[in-house]
Every structure is written in C-alpha cells, then in structure tokens.
Amino acid sequence: xxxxxxxxxxxxxxxxxxxxxxxxxxxxxxxxxxxxxxxxxxxxxxxxxxxxxxxxxxxxxxxxxxxxxxxxxxxxxxxxxxxxxxxxxxxxxxxxxxxxxxxxxxxxxxxxxxxxxxxxxxxxxxxxxxxxxxxxxxxxxxxxxxxxxxxxxxxxxxxxxxxxxxxxxxxxxxxxxxxxxxxxxxxxxxxxxxxxxxxxxxxxxxxxxxxxxxxxxxxxxxxxxxxxxxxxxxxxxxxxxxxxxxxxxxxxxxxxxxxxxxxxxxxxxxxxxxxxxxxxxxxxxxxxxxxxxxxxxxxxxxxxxxxxxxxxxxxxxxxxxxxxxxxxxxxxxxxxxxxxxxxxxxxxxxxxxxxxxxxxxxxxxxxxxxxxxxxxxxxxxxxxxxxxxxxxxxxxxxxxxxxxxxxxxxxxxxxxxxxxxxxxxx
Amino acid sequence: xxxxxxxxxxxxxxxxxxxxxxxxxxxxxxxxxxxxxxxxxxxxxxxxxxxxxxxxxxxxxxxxxxxxxxxxxxxxxxxxxxxxxxxxxxxxxxxxxxxxxxxxxxxxxxxxxxxxxxxxxxxxxxxxxxxxxxxxxxxxxxxxxxxxxxxxxxxxxxxxxxxxxxxxxxxxxxxxxxxxxxxxxxxxxxxxxxxxxxxxxxxxxxxxxxxxxxxxxxxxxxxxxxxxxxxxxxxxxxxxxxxxxxxxxxxxxxxxxxxxxxxxxxxxxxxxxxxxxxxxxxxxxxxxxxxxxxxxxxxxxxxxxxxxxxxxxxxxxxxxxxxxxxxxxxxxxxxxxxxxxxxxxxxxxxxxxxxxxxxxxxxxxxxxxxxxxxxxxxxxxxxxxxxxxxxxxxxxxxxxxxxxxxxxxxxxxxxxxxxxxxxxxx
Numbered sequence: 001x002x003x004x005x006x007x008x009x010x011x012x013x014x015x016x017x018x019x020x021x022x023x024x025x026x027x028x029x030x031x032x033x034x035x036x037x038x039x040x041x042x043x044x045x046x047x048x049x050x051x052x053x054x055x056x057x058x059x060x061x062x063x064x065x066x067x068x069x070x071x072x073x074x075x076x077x078x079x080x081x082x083x084x085x086x087x088x089x090x091x092x093x094x095x096x097x098x099x100x101x102x103x104x105x106x107x108x109x110x111x112x113x114x115x116x117x118x119x120x121x122x123x124x125x126x127x128x129x130x131x132x133x134x135x136x137x138x139x140x141x142x143x144x145x146x147x148x149x150x151x152x153x154x155x156x157x158x159x160x161x162x163x164x165x166x167x168x169x170x171x172x173x174x175x176x177x178x179x180x181x182x183x184x185x186x187x188x189x190x191x192x193x194x195x196x197x198x199x200x201x202x203x204x205x206x207x208x209x210x211x212x213x214x215x216x217x218x219x220x221x222x223x224x225x226x227x228x229x230x231x232x233x234x235x236x237x238x239x240x241x242x243x244x245x246x247x248x249x250x251x252x253x254x255x256x257x258x259x260x261x262x263x264x265x266x267x268x269x270x271x272x273x274x275x276x277x278x279x280x281x282x283x284x285x286x287x288x289x290x291x292x293x294x295x296x297x298x299x300x301x302x303x304x305x306x307x308x309x310x311x312x313x314x315x316x317x318x319x320x321x322x323x324x325x326x327x328x329x330x331x332x333x334x335x336x337x338x339x340x341x342x343x344x345x346x347x348x349x350x351x352x353x354x355x356x357x358x359x360x361x362x363x364x365x366x367x368x369x370x371x372x373x374x375x376x377x378x379x380x381x382x383x384x385x386x387x388x389x390x391x392x393x394x395x396x397x398x399x400x401x402x403x404x405x406x407x408x409x410x411x412x413x414x415x416x417x418x419x420x421x422x423x424x425x426x
Numbered sequence: 427x428x429x430x431x432x433x434x435x436x437x438x439x440x441x442x443x444x445x446x447x448x449x450x451x452x453x454x455x456x457x458x459x460x461x462x463x464x465x466x467x468x469x470x471x472x473x474x475x476x477x478x479x480x481x482x483x484x485x486x487x488x489x490x491x492x493x494x495x496x497x498x499x500x501x502x503x504x505x506x507x508x509x510x511x512x513x514x515x516x517x518x519x520x521x522x523x524x525x526x527x528x529x530x531x532x533x534x535x536x537x538x539x540x541x542x543x544x545x546x547x548x549x550x551x552x553x554x555x556x557x558x559x560x561x562x563x564x565x566x567x568x569x570x571x572x573x574x575x576x577x578x579x580x581x582x583x584x585x586x587x588x589x590x591x592x593x594x595x596x597x598x599x600x601x602x603x604x605x606x607x608x609x610x611x612x613x614x615x616x617x618x619x620x621x622x623x624x625x626x627x628x629x630x631x632x633x634x635x636x637x638x639x640x641x642x643x644x645x646x647x648x649x650x651x652x653x654x655x656x657x658x659x660x661x662x663x664x665x666x667x668x669x670x671x672x673x674x675x676x677x678x679x680x681x682x683x684x685x686x687x688x689x690x691x692x693x694x695x696x697x698x699x700x701x702x703x704x705x706x707x708x709x710x711x712x713x714x715x716x717x718x719x720x721x722x723x724x725x726x727x728x729x730x731x732x733x734x735x736x737x738x739x740x741x742x743x744x745x746x747x748x749x750x751x752x753x754x755x756x757x758x759x760x761x762x763x764x765x766x767x768x769x770x771x772x773x774x775x776x777x778x779x780x781x782x783x784x785x786x787x788x789x790x791x792x793x794x795x796x797x798x799x800x801x802x803x804x805x806x807x808x809x810x811x812x813x814x815x816x817x818x819x820x821x822x823x824x825x826x827x828x829x830x831x832x833x834x835x836x837x838x839x840x841x842x843x844x845x846x847x848x849x850x851x852x
Contacts, residue, residue, distance in 0.1 A: 028684035048518035090697035092474035129722035258454035271516035296555035
C-alpha cells in the first residue's frame, strides 16, 4: 500500500492532528455526551469471541475450527465468481436476501425441520443476533412488555434492553419454559393493562439451560399467542445439531402463520464468519421487518456462497457435525465427572442436552461463584458466568460452558479443571 | 438436496398447512397489526437494484459489472482460506470489525484522503446504509431535530424517518450545502428550544446533486458544530472516485475529533455485494455505536477478504475505476446533449459532477415529470424521480440518472432517450 497517493492533492492538505490535543478531545467527548440518544448504551460492545487469551476458552459458542469447510468454501467461491452469476454476487441485491438461498433454505426446512414455507416467507439477516434485534424492534416500543425465559440467551435480551422494554422473566424446568407460569403472568399483565407483546423462547437445547420444550408446552404456547394476542419469537439456532432425543415440531408449525417469527442461522452448521441468518414468518410480517432493517440488504456474495454450499454439502456436513459435537459434549461431561467422587456434595447439577453447544452448571450452595471463576481463570479456563443470562442479573450460582470450540482432549482437561476450581472455592 | 431427511422424526410430524387457510392467516395478520412498534413501517422495503426489468437501468448506484475484480477475489478467498488465518475468517470475530482491515483502511485513508486515524477509530459496518442508520440511531430520539440537505441521499433520510425525527432541510447550491442558511436555521432552532442534534452532509459529488462542498463552507460547518453543539454525519461513499477538480479536506479533518462521524464504504471501489462499510470517529463515540449495533459483528470473512484485496490491488483498481466512470459520465452527458438543439429551452439543467455515479437533472418548467417518467419507461429507461431525495417529498422537477452500471454505448443511447422522453412530455 506504499504506492498509495493522490498526487493532485498537495501534501499541505494533511491536517496536523496534534493541534487537537488529547485534552481538547476529552472536552469534545464530554460536550457531546448529552447528544447521545436514549438507545445508545454506554456499555462495552458484545464480545462474540469469548476470552480469547484463555487456554481453555469455553466462553463463546464458537464453532469447531477443524470442522470448518475451508476447501469446500474456496471451491464454491471460485465456481460462483467464474459463473454467469458472479457479477450479481458483487453488486447490490434483494433486501430480503438472495432468492436462490431462500429457495434452498425452504427445501432444507422441509426435509430437516418439517416446516413448509415458501421462499417469500424468508428474510435473510446478518446472523441470528441481527434477526433477534430486528424482531424485537418491530414489536416492542419503550416501556412495553416482552417476556423472556429465565435464563435466556443474551442475544435476545440485549435488543430488548436497548429498546427499554419492560422485560418479564418466566422460569424454566427440565421440560423448557414453564408455560403454566407464562399463562399466569400473561393474565396478570393483561389485567394490569400492560399486556405482553412478544414472548421470546428457545425450544431446542435451550441456550444456556440445555433443555427441550416439550410438545404439549409448544402446543399450549402456540394457543396462548392467539388467546393473549402476542407474537412469539422462536429462536432455533442449534436445532439441526441434535445428537439424541426426539425432534419436536417447531412452534412455528403449531401456530397460525403470523403469530410466530422463527429465527435460525448458518453460523452453527456452516460458518459464523459469513454472518448469514434467517427469519421465517408470514410474508406480511417479514415485509415490515424488511422495511425496518436498514442495512442495504443481506450480502449477495455470502448469500450465494451459502446457497451453493448448502446444495452441495449440507446433509453430509451436518451429519459430521452432529458426531463431532456429540463427542465434545461427552468429553466435557466426562472431564467434569472425573473431578468429583460419586455422590460428592460439591458436584454441580446439570441437564445433559440432546444437542447444541452448551452445558449449564448449577453450583452447590456455599460455593462462591466469583471464587470459582477466579480459580478457573488461574487454570486457564474461561466460561460465561450465569448473570449474563438473566434479565435481572441474578443467577450467580450458574455458569455456561461451551464445548463447541475446544478439542475433545482439551474438553476433558477443562472439565476436570472446572471441578478443581469448584473444590478450591468450597 | 434430495437426500435431506431426518429419519428419526416420523413423517406424521409434518404439519399440514392447509388447515391454516388463507382466510385464517388474513385474520391473524389483521389481529397482530396493532402489535407492530412505532418504528416498524408499513412501507415497501428499499430496492437497491433499481428497476431491474429496464433495458436502460439508471436507477440504483450499481457498480460497473465488467470492472468487478472477480478473479482477484476468487484468488484472495482461496489464499485466505488456505492460510493460518482461514479458520478465524469463518468464526465469530471482533464486533468492531477485523483489526487487519481497520489497519489497512487507516493506511488507505492516510494516503488517499489525508486523514490520520488509528485502527481503534474505526467501526466496520455492513455497508454505508447500515453505518448511516447506526449514527442516526445513536444521536436522535423521536421528535428531535436532524438537519439534512435538500436534496439528500435516501439512505440517510430513511433512518431519520424511522426514528420519527423532526427533519429540517437546508438547501444546496453549486458549492454544496448553504452553510449560511444552516447557521440561520440552527439559530432559530436553538431559540425555539429545539436544537439540532445531527447534521447530515455529503461533501463530495453530492448524491444526488453532484456538487462539492467548498473548503470555506467545510471549515464553517466544522466550527458551527462546536458553536451550536451538534454532531456532523459526513457521508463520503464516492470520494475516491474523483475524475477532476481538487480534492478538499474531509470535514472530519477540519473539526475536533468527536464532532464528526465519517461514513465510507467499499461498495463503490471493491464490491457492493460484500456489504462492507466503515465509520471513523472518536474512539469513545464509536464504542457507543458499536454497543448499539446488534448484528453479531461485521463479517470476519468479508472483512479479511477485503483487507487482503485492498493491500494487493486497491491503488491500481481505483485508478482504473476512475477512468471507467469518467468515461461513463461523459457518455451519458454526450447522449443527453445530442438530444437537444443548442440553446433549446426544453433542455434540463445539470451540474457536471467531478466524480461519483450520478447526474441530477432539473426539468424545465412546463414539462410534466410524471409524463417524462412514463415516456422514458416506454423506451426502456429507468431512473429515480426527484421526490425520493427530498425530506418533504418535493422536488418533482428533478430526476437522478446513475451512469455507473450501463456501458458507454448504452449510456449514450439512454441519454438520448431521456431527451426524447422530455420532448414527448413537453
């Protein structure tokens, strides 16, 4: 880049920044502070990479690096760019996402998720986080009520906080969201004149709790949406990565079209780095969401790469991933188990998830979570402490371990080290 | 994709959508209509592709298809994915954008734009539209005042409308925004207790008007930001594509750091389809914007592709593009000129832009713009009518022609056909 120069501009045009010294800049920053809008948070940005310095990084839901289809993607890009469709991949495209991708995804949903949707019932977004934010923005005004599970995924929580929603929490048990508690809450909210507009749920291998929402609760939840007039945001980022247990129908399939927007992503089955997620819903609803999301449209390039890759490699690759992540789950659990004597009271509780990326531990009473975190960090182990997943910042006794990125050997070690950290903190 | 199946799920689980008939869906859509938030518009989505059916599509600022560096990009992707950095390109990354891209962009800005910024003073976004929306959201609450030029780019207007800002218009002349009129407006707004928080300006080859903001106006605008306490959103999507005239300092360089956020993009010099844009500003300001944009972070894949491509090809490619687009501008103008006799009263007025993608025509009085559009469409010619660029929907007598996508031959023809359409409408 050393040759870069615009010779027609005299060098004297370079502005000497030293005149705007640090002190002056600090004054300006202080002066503009009141100019920020109510939704611009003075918060650190989200870190999607976890604690990258940690030897055993179980913080973020990063995919398994070795499984990433690098050669397939390079070949896909080469053939795409050499094809007649190459120029379109590099120009502006359909704001709803590349039609060819929506067609392939409709086929995939039919065969893998037993969901019947047309390509017009898709909105392609820049990853799952983006999709969740767009849905929240489309339905929740400041001060209005949205209901989330307790615990829940921070990617669903964060846009609701930004919107200054009133966030209500409904507890989970081993069968997912307590829909009876939800109904009670919906009733009291309606009676108080503050009805819920949006209910956010993660029905498959809940992130972080790892549980599945039972079929009867899915059905009841779908009914409640009509009875209490709200929209369901169904977040299914991991659904394809089921290792065991029965695949249950999507809430999207159980409710009349229009009541549910379902969010999903290619981040877990192809590559998080492409930033391709998608929403499905009634065409009329997605049109509103599309008009709301002012991003210049989903990338015509990554959308086309994804469409071609899905057509050629999806089934085989997902089957391989299921095997990889199942072994990783088992390695982490084996490592944890190895660190506790049978029946030991210090052993945390967990539900063994039937899929996904995460194990959710509940520490026994009397074990200080902060001390565990510190003892784990001293051993090079990083994870996400529980309060990140609770709308009210509670849940100190929990922690989420991601088994997705580390190798099986590392997971066995990391599990053992977490057990050591718990013992040290007791 | 025919082999896709999840055998463990019985086929009986497929939900028969026919039970939810069209009538029922229409009922649901009507029922949820009141659930949409105030910012979810019942509007058609933005179309970034122009009228794609038109033989002579001068609607959108689509890049020249033949100039797109398809082979270079395929090689870049192949070497990236084969490198040690390949896995990181496919995983979650830094929400502020790939550091290596921000480093390359800092070098580029130094040499091409004479702007000194550190990699920490960048926020990578999903294209220019996304960046403009994030800045608007960060500073403007509903009902607060933002000032735009009249005319202005719809990508800057749209987020302000969505935010329900009070949008004030300041006129342009051949030297860009009338900064004297701006000052007057700022004074009366302050006196009325409704001060402006954001001023949006396009200083180089204004989109759509084609004019440059003069140096003394840039300096005065930078001063006014401090005097009247607002933030400047400087939109420079096309600045590198200067064919003629003198490059003037960025407003960003003329104001104390913190007062200006400058938006730019790789859409015009590399590929719109990658969706890579960037904001520069004070680090403290960008941190707020980063925390606000809930998209899971800019794509680590496209960011790395862009960084490698910029390092290897930027200078040569941009010089080539400048030549291509200059010829295209000249071809369109030649075509238009050929359709009018010397001194003919029906000839529209235009300013010859020193760069960019657009020619902005003002129709003579007595020529009905709607009839021109229809006559043009009958000839296969599409463009964007003026009112799209005015916050108050005025500007019927204007139309914007994009010379970027069509070939020189087609542009000569298209210019002549626009002249024909004007004659037909007179």
